[in-house]
Amino acid sequence: MSDDLAARLREQGLRLTPQRELILRAVEELRHATxxxxxxxxxxxxxxxxxxxxxxTLEVLEELGLVRHTHLSDRAPTYHSTREHEHIHVVCRGCGSVRSYDPEIVASLVAALGEDGFSVDVGHLAIFGTCADCSAAGS
Structure with missing residues (x-):
């Protein structure tokens, strides 16, 4: 991790600091974090x-392609490591749980939009709804 981070920072004329390393490690450990x-x-x-x-630092790390953000609430963006496979996010409005799914699940939507000339940033995609547990609790 730190070698890749150091190399990317040097390419931009920046240096590796302990804070940058700690913040990247925190994003990787937390998986999805504000x-x-x-x-x-x-x-x-x-x-x-x-x-x-x-x-x-999160802005710098995103510019370097080491983290990405998405909006999983109406508040601050949520960051995750680009070391993880690309995925879409499904967010329960009831309990706030976040699940990751392979982008293939929305392949037909991406293809349909692509036919219309629109290129989808799947890693930024978040779908909101109600999970099975919250649906059952509300019944």
Whole structure:
């Protein structure tokens, strides 16, 4: 991880800092995390990291292609590592659970939009609804 991060940072004229390494590791460990969740995770190891460092670093990491974000709520974006396979997100409005699915599940939608000249960013796709547990609880 740190070799890839260091190489990508050097390409952009930036250096590898302990904060950047901690923040990338936090995103990878948390799998889907908001900047505040990343901050809390990092502060568990280094209390001196502040919110602006996390936000700036997440932007840099996204520009480098090491993390991506999607909107899984009406609040802050949620970040995940690009080391994971590309996936779409399914979010339950009841309990807030997030599940990842292979993009093949929306292949016909992507193909139909492609025929109309639209290129879909599947990794940014989030579908909202109600999970089976919440549906059963509401019945």
């Amino acid at each position: 900047p505040d969740e990343v901050l809390a995770h990092v502060r568990g190891q280094v209390s001196s990291v502040n919110a602006s460092t996390v936000y700036r």
